[in-house]
Amino acid sequence: MYAQLVETGIKRLKNLDEMAPQERAFQEKIDAEIKIEAKNWMPEAYRQTLIRQISQHAHSEIVGMLPEGNWITRAPTLKRKLQLMAKVQDEAGHGLYLYSAMETLGADRDEEIARLHAGKAKYSSIFNYPTLTWADMGVVGWLVDGAAIVNQVVLQRTSYGPYARAMVRICKEESFHQRQGYELLLTLMREGNDAQQAMVQDAINRFWWPSLMMFGPSDADSPNSAQSMAWKIKRQSNDELRQRFIDQTVPQLELLGCTAPDPDLKWNEERGHYDFGAIQWEEFYQVLKGNGPCNRERLETRRVAYEDGAWVREAVVAYARKQQQRHTAA
Numbered sequence: 001m002y003a004q005l006v007e008t009g010i011k012r013l014k015n016l017d018e019m020a021p022q023e024r025a026f027q028e029k030i031d032a033e034i035k036i037e038a039k040n041w042m043p044e045a046y047r048q049t050l051i052r053q054i055s056q057h058a059h060s061e062i063v064g065m066l067p068e069g070n071w072i073t074r075a076p077t078l079k080r081k082l083q084l085m086a087k088v089q090d091e092a093g094h095g096l097y098l099y100s101a102m103e104t105l106g107a108d109r110d111e112e113i114a115r116l117h118a119g120k121a122k123y124s125s126i127f128n129y130p131t132l133t134w135a136d137m138g139v140v141g142w143l144v145d146g147a148a149i150v151n152q153v154v155l156q157r158t159s160y161g162p163y164a165r166a167m168v169r170i171c172k173e174e175s176f177h178q179r180q181g182y183e184l185l186l187t188l189m190r191e192g193n194d195a196q197q198a199m200v201q202d203a204i205n206r207f208w209w210p211s212l213m214m215f216g217p218s219d220a221d222s223p224n225s226a227q228s229m230a231w232k233i234k235r236q237s238n239d240e241l242r243q244r245f246i247d248q249t250v251p252q253l254e255l256l257g258c259t260a261p262d263p264d265l266k267w268n269e270e271r272g273h274y275d276f277g278a279i280q281w282e283e284f285y286q287v288l289k290g291n292g293p294c295n296r297e298r299l300e301t302r303r304v305a306y307e308d309g310a311w312v313r314e315a316v317v318a319y320a321r322k323q324q325q326r327h328t329a330a
């Protein structure tokens, strides 16, 4: 796949013998599956690519709390409320580990958050869609966390040590989220009335295609893939991961007794994979440009939350200063 990506000419990569000695030693380490750590030499472009990807990932976790946070007060039972609160809190934790991993590369957390609030940083397209019904909580857990896991399991083997290690814990938690989402949907489908079952199908219809878009543009249109795969930041391509997600999700869809909003979704015996219909990339790029159904609302909510939390940050800094003064005086 890597050779194929390079052949597409998206980005020409250097051969080892074209590299300066330091860069060559770095690439040889990557080729030998040795992790790069924060204090190791790395090409500036490798550092910048990681800062870009990890900060986008962290922002996604934080903005990703909003669609589900929307339903905490309306969860139908105490058990469901507790599950949802724990899940949203886990996503906050993921954002924090990821910002910390990003800081090991010399990036400044406040600056990156300011870029997010200014609308200059990306976060996952999926979080710009609204959560309209309770069934959306099941579908977000099942499809959105499901897609996130397929992408992140591979990132446990990413070449940058702090990012790879953060992924291990994140994957364990996401896996739990995916199961609770699926169990919620099974309950609605098996024990629910007609209206509740229709609500599940409607949620799947709305989230199916946006979940497939989470993996990013197709390989031929992914400007960062060839270099990121050469550096083993990415271990599998966007299209490979999307296909894996579809292959593992369709049997779960069938078990629910639901369908996907894709008439072309069909098992292909020869390929050993499901075929699927064309993704509407124009919609994806519109969401990336800030024109999705909830982009403005999501950023505004984050800005207000950040401003409202200013007193907490000030209190923490004041307390730390006081402790330091006491320590110095003693």
Ligand code: FAQ
Pocket (backbone or CB within 6 Å): 052, 053, 056, 057, 058, 060, 061, 064, 065, 091, 122, 123, 124, 125, 126, 140, 144, 145, 148, 151, 213, 214, 215, 216, 217, 221, 222, 223, 224, 225, 228, 234, 238, 288
């Ligand atoms: N949304 O050349 P590529 C979660 C951008 S976590 C928005 O293929 P790359 C947990 C991309 O940044 C979900 N933008 O880029 C949760 C690039 O723009 P740039 C987040 C997207 O980086 C669950 C441009 O398009 N997961 O869900 C998207 O090699 C439930 C060209 O694309 C991660 O971030 C998109 N979907 O591959 C939380 C995983 N796709 O920066 C709460 C880590 C692409 O050049 C509730 N990230 N773009 O201007 C990755 O694996 C990669 O960054 C990809 C994109 C695969 C997302």
